[in-house]
Amino acid sequence: MSSDYESDWVQYISAEGQLTTDGRKAWEQLSDQLKIQFYRWMTFVRLFDRKMIVLQRQGRMGTYAPLEGQEAAQVGSALALTDQDWVFPTYREHGVALTIGFPLTHVLLYWAGRVEGCKPVSNLRYLPPAVPIATQIPHAVGAAWAAKLKKEQTVAVAYFGDGATSEGDFHEGCNFAGVFQLPVILFCQNNGYAISVPFSRQSAAKTVAERALAYRFPGIRVDGNDVLAVYMVTSQAVKRAREGQGPTLIEAVTYRKGPHTTADDPSRYRPREEVKHWSRQFDPLTRYQLLLKNFQLLTDSEEEAWELECKRRIEQAIKEMESLTSPPPTHLFAHVFSDLPPALHKQRLQVKQKEGKEHD
């Protein structure tokens, strides 16, 4: 990972949990309620994420994409949005989903491989996760274009990783957004790797943010483990977009502590020292808890009570999800082809025979 990785960024909370000079100004602008929301959502998302890994290891959940370490990037940016904004996520944005009000059971159903979890939730402008890398970026740009044509105050946000910025869809999206000055935020969580490929092997550019220069809109690099800085930078981008000043590319520099997915082994490509460095010094939640405690906005007993409440809510949603009747195995063949190709038709018949069912 390059030495430029942790520099030239907007940082409001130091790794030791102290406010920087700009951080102090930002802190004074925010309500105590919002400051506590940052903590509450980051804790909730972390406990949810850890539980998902346990469920996957117990065989109660499918392959899962963990996000521990990215809570500040996801919660900070999501809290800067309103329910009129469109969100175009990847497979790792459960932190964003939960923060903007996506039901927990719904997220669980998605990762359990259930079709119900793929359905959009009415009244929430949160699209189904895009697994093909970067494909959601042109979609977000299109939604922003529609909003502009309809003279709506809506902002569209595309979330993606550093790997996505080397895909054609990213550059086409940026080009279009720049030419038409669209109300879109391109939010990159740069964790330094696209699975095992480090950023230096993905691009000759030193940073993701500098790529915005060619498209003539701002590219802002922010400490992605600093929830206050992420919130402020995203809020400014939202304001610019609503005021008709066009797109912003945000590069939230972060580190995913765990594997790419539960099917990955990062010890094969990430040095142990690097993981330790990020886990100890830059943990977004520890850093923010220190800050809140310095300002007497959080006590140990409040922390304990909130963790218990999060666990209770998570357990309840798991129970609900696991009590729902599973669809028949032939459901595997639904929803992709209206007319099944002959090979799949044959497989479906075999599954049906195995189940010993005439109809499903």
Ligand SMILES: Cc1ncc(C[n+]2csc(CCOP(=O)(O)OP(=O)(O)O)c2C)c(N)n1
């Ligand atoms: C178009 C496409 N090519 C390849 C893949 C396989 N793939 C899945 S995740 C991934 C890495 C993505 O890295 P990044 O964009 O940095 O996101 P991260 O998962 O690290 O957040 C790749 C190459 C894919 N899903 N889609």
